[in-house]
Amino acid sequence: MLGTCEDTLFELFHGAIVSTILKDATAEEEIDERISKLEYIGFSSGLRLAERFTRDLPRFKDELDIIKFLCKDFWTAVFKKQVDNLRTNHQGVYVLQDSKFRMLEKVSNGRQYLDKSSRLLVYTCGLIRGWLAALNVPCVVTAEVISMPACKFHIHLQRSS
Amino acid sequence: MLGTCEDTLFELFHGAIVSTILKDATAEEEIDERISKLEYIGFSSGLRLAERFTRDLPRFKDELDIIKFLCKDFWTAVFKKQVDNLRTNHQGVYVLQDSKFRMLEKVSNGRQYLDKSSRLLVYTCGLIRGWLAALNVPCVVTAEVISMPACKFHIHLQRSS
Numbered sequence: 001m002l003g004t005c006e007d008t009l010f011e012l013f014h015g016a017i018v019s020t021i022l023k024d025a026t027a028e029e030e031i032d033e034r035i036s037k038l039e040y041i042g043f044s045s046g047l048r049l050a051e052r053f054t055r056d057l058p059r060f061k062d063e064l065d066i067i068k069f070l071c072k073d074f075w076t077a078v079f080k081k082q083v084d085n086l087r088t089n090h091q092g093v094y095v096l097q098d099s100k101f102r103m104l105e106k107v108s109n110g111r112q113y114l115d116k117s118s119r120l121l122v123y124t125c126g127l128i129r130g131w132l133a134a135l136n137v138p139c140v141v142t143a144e145v146i147s148m149p150a151c152k153f154h155i156h157l158q159r160s161s
Numbered sequence: 162m163l164g165t166c167e168d169t170l171f172e173l174f175h176g177a178i179v180s181t182i183l184k185d186a187t188a189e190e191e192i193d194e195r196i197s198k199l200e201y202i203g204f205s206s207g208l209r210l211a212e213r214f215t216r217d218l219p220r221f222k223d224e225l226d227i228i229k230f231l232c233k234d235f236w237t238a239v240f241k242k243q244v245d246n247l248r249t250n251h252q253g254v255y256v257l258q259d260s261k262f263r264m265l266e267k268v269s270n271g272r273q274y275l276d277k278s279s280r281l282l283v284y285t286c287g288l289i290r291g292w293l294a295a296l297n298v299p300c301v302v303t304a305e306v307i308s309m310p311a312c313k314f315h316i317h318l319q320r321s322s
Binding site: 008009010012013014016017020037041044045048049052078123 | 169170171173174175177178181198202205206209210213239284
């Protein structure tokens, strides 16, 4: 009866935390600091998820293989669907498009989030970054809302070479 | 493979938020304010969960019936197990004991949370209060850690009479 309660709870909690972060802080600097903290919380979660599931992970052939796993298995486990579109410039930039992103889907109804909606993606940016860092793929992740609830995540790999 | 990812994610996120709340604030007053905000976030989540699942809920005979539903169905949906023990003084106080509370279980390992562990229960206190408020059972909810990961929630009904 309350089977999907858990999913809903995470979304509600996440939405409320982001909302609280936005509401409280007034100075631009303070907002930036909090956003960056939220990204770091995502990063830690990504790292720890990877640690926890390491023994279940396949052996990855290469970088693209890792990104594909992120788009399919990881995305499905966390967001209940796969990424809809994956593009790359073959120079270390990957763009993931989700046309119905779960963290935007429910919050979008009835809230005045449109102008600040990209802040709802910050935690996920961190999550991706942490997950990839654990798999030895350091990167920078940014995101943009295209139109609710569609969004894009840009993964810029940081190569040592 | 990553089936239980979602559960873990919520726990990680919750743990990190509570940890951030504790780390940042130094003044006792500020901590209290943040704790109270976290309780309110739980309250809102509880309310909204109840709204969302109202049509699936049974008709409740009485107050005890509502509390029993909370201990069994609600607890299972959110925390993956039932409450282990329910007691009441028949004067509007209910004590729920969970001998292996999910929000304490994983965080307890390797973190110095023991002295401040009751703060990990604040969100759940709010959640219970919100859920019951939606079912027209106003109450105050407090919690105590007995020994990790066992805890008790005290529900004090607020009767209009």
